[in-house]
Amino acid sequence: MNENRTDPVFDLVIIGGGVNGCGIARDAAGRGLHVLLCEQGDLAQATSSASTKLFHGGLRYLEFYEFRLVRKALIEREVLLRAMPHISWPLRFVLPHHKGLRPAWLLRLGLFIYDHLGGRKILPPTRTLDLTTDPAGAPLRDGFRKGFEYSDCWVEDSRLVVLNARDAAARGAEVLTRTRCEAAVRRDGLWQVELRDVETGAARTVQARGLVNAGGPWVDDVIRNRVREDTPDRIRLVRGSHIVTRRLFDHDRPYIFQQSDGRIVFAIPYETDFTLIGTTECDHDGDPGVAVCTPDEIAYLCGAASEYFKAPVAEEDVVWSYSGVRPLYDDGATSATQATRDYVLKVVDRDRAAPLLNVFGGKITTYRRLAEAALAKLATYYPEMDGPWTAGAPLPGGDFPVDGFEALVGRLRSKYPFLDDKFARRLVRAYGTEAGEVLGDASGLGDLGRCFGWNLTEREVGWLMTREWARSAADVLWRRTKLGLRLSEAERDALDAWMRGQAATDSGEAAKRASG
Numbered sequence: 198m199n200e201n202r203t204d205p206v207f208d209l210v211i212i213g214g215g216v217n218g219c220g221i222a223r224d225a226a227g228r229g230l231h232v233l234l235c236e237q238g239d240l241a242q243a244t245s246s247a248s249t250k251l252f253h254g255g256l257r258y259l260e261f262y263e264f265r266l267v268r269k270a271l272i273e274r275e276v277l278l279r280a281m282p283h284i285s286w287p288l289r290f291v292l293p294h295h296k297g298l299r300p301a302w303l304l305r306l307g308l309f310i311y312d313h314l315g316g317r318k319i320l321p322p323t324r325t326l327d328l329t330t331d332p333a334g335a336p337l338r339d340g341f342r343k344g345f346e347y348s349d350c351w352v353e354d355s356r357l358v359v360l361n362a363r364d365a366a367a368r369g370a371e372v373l374t375r376t377r378c379e380a381a382v383r384r385d386g387l388w389q390v391e392l393r394d395v396e397t398g399a400a401r402t403v404q405a406r407g408l409v410n411a412g413g414p415w416v417d418d419v420i421r422n423r424v425r426e427d428t429p430d431r432i433r434l435v436r437g438s439h440i441v442t443r444r445l446f447d448h449d450r451p452y453i454f455q456q457s458d459g460r461i462v463f464a465i466p467y468e469t470d471f472t473l474i475g476t477t478e479c480d481h482d483g484d485p486g487v488a489v490c491t492p493d494e495i496a497y498l499c500g501a502a503s504e505y506f507k508a509p510v511a512e513e514d515v516v517w518s519y520s521g522v523r524p525l526y527d528d529g530a531t532s533a534t535q536a537t538r539d540y541v542l543k544v545v546d547r548d549r550a551a552p553l554l555n556v557f558g559g560k561i562t563t564y565r566r567l568a569e570a571a572l573a574k575l576a577t578y579y580p581e582m583d584g585p586w587t588a589g590a591p592l593p594g595g596d597f598p599v600d601g602f603e604a605l606v607g608r609l610r611s612k613y614p615f616l617d618d619k620f621a622r623r624l625v626r627a628y629g630t631e632a633g634e635v636l637g638d639a640s641g642l643g644d645l646g647r648c649f650g651w652n653l654t655e656r657e658v659g660w661l662m663t664r665e666w667a668r669s670a671a672d673v674l675w676r677r678t679k680l681g682l683r684l685s686e687a688e689r690d691a692l693d694a695w696m697r698g699q700a701a702t703d704s705g706e707a708a709k710r711a712s713g
């Protein structure tokens with residue numbers, strides 16, 4: 198970053214490269230605003246890569262009478278599914294009836310409401326299961342005889358964020374990762390925003406007509422320490438953790454397990470060979486950037502799954518865990534479980550100019566609606582801005598029908614016959630119709646360059662570095678893909694070293710070009 202650079206005035210500077218910041222950036226750029234987004238780490242580095250990865254209404258929020266939120270999220274599921282059929286797909290959840298917990302009629306009633314509250318066109322309705330005969334009953338303990346099967350959707354959360362950032366950039370937004378907003382002040386009706394590259398320390402000040410604080414768990418830090426505003430709004434940080442084990446069952450339907458403490462825990466088929474179990478919910482103190490799954494949380498999740506599965510899940514079975522912090526709006530609820538999951542948007546301005554929009558809470562599922570609502574709140578400051586456009590607009594690689602995944606895999610394999618089924622599926626899941634662009638003119642595996650492990654090649658890593666802001670092995674292995682589950686430590690280190698070498702070469706060449 199160049200200290201003396203004079204930038205044009207941006208319409209909107211967005212702080213935070215999670216799903217909400219990137220969603221707002223994409224929507225705003227598509228409406229003709231000149232946008233800059235800064236993210237202090239990698240895109241989706243915080244909460245937006247640590248979710249349960251569901252586009253869902255949230256069945257259990259019905260118990261807290263959050264009908265408005267559940268309805269909004271249920272309607273949104275199919276809008277999102279259509280826009281990104283590569284990174285999102287329907288799932289059929291199995292809810293076993295537990296004799297000691299909620300009665301079967303109550304579950305059925307809840308699912309009836311769930312089926313009808315949000316209008317479904319793609320997703321099938323609930324059905325009752327006889328777990329003594331249905332294959333979903335086979336891995337469960339003997340007492341579970343009856344269950345229900347209902348629809349929700351999966352989404353690759355961190356890819357969702359990156360694809361929103363890519364679409365924002367394609368529409369003219371400047372996206373800066375590893376760039377922290379250090380401070381922002383209003384001067385002469387504009388925001389002066391101080392940015393710092395956290396790797397090089399280089400500083401840059403930009404001006405903006407408006408500022409969006411999509412700092413997620415740092416929303417409060419941005420308000421109090423970066424912008425130095427005083428607002429009565431408070432957030433509640435609620436940590437949620439997941440564990441990953443080797444595959445625990447042989448079918449593709451996830452389970453939703455009720456717990457005696459009133460909570461629910463999912464056990465979801467994950468990355469073909471694994472099972473994802475989560476989540477916990479505990480109030481989180483301290484740095485939101487330091488969220489780890491504690492031994493108590495691992496024990497809770499193992500116990501929750503073992504209550505249902507015939508084969509108990511032990512701590513030794515855990516191959517990976519992750520943890521994230523929900524930035525919930527503090528509505529005074531007594532427990533973390535009851536705190537509202539809906540988003541709250543607040544605008545503060547000075548003399549009807551230089552608005553600051555603070556984003557509290559939200560869900561992955563409602564990110565697009567949140568972006569629309571955010572821009573509706575800002576509309577008076579941008580009379581020239583176009584109207585909503587994102588419903589029905591595919592994300593990069595998502596321009597194919599919801600049921601077109603298999604056909605796309607087939608087309609990719611016939612164009613690149615050297616791909617095996619596993620490789621082709623992984624590429625189509627990640628890149629959709631852009632998978633061919635990643636592979637380019639390759640006519641054999643050898644053309645894809647070095648293989649870093651599993652089927653991750655130099656060609657793909659190069660794409661991730663040049664097109665998707667990947668800088669380190671963690672960016673590639675734990676966010677843009679989940680190949681961290683497959684590569685050995687030595688392979689991960691080798692990838693990291695290669696990427697750092699590549700970045701050094703690129704910046705050396707850029708410096709040479711600049712000097713002469």
Ligand SMILES: Cc1cc2nc3c(=O)[nH]c(=O)nc-3n(C[C@H](O)[C@H](O)[C@H](O)COP(=O)(O)OP(=O)(O)OC[C@H]3O[C@@H](n4cnc5c(N)ncnc54)[C@H](O)[C@@H]3O)c2cc1C
Binds near residue numbers: 216236246248523
């Ligand atoms: C355990 C768990 C499970 C969940 N499961 C689901 C689910 O299945 N479905 C669903 O719909 N929702 C789910 N959610 C909710 C969802 O994940 C969050 O609501 C969403 O990811 C929040 O996104 P965000 O953009 O607000 O925050 P974040 O993703 O945290 O992004 C905020 C970003 O701002 C950056 N930042 C902060 N300060 C600065 C600064 N000064 N300068 C530059 N950058 C800054 C941070 O580095 C961070 O990357 C879950 C949440 C958790 C914790």
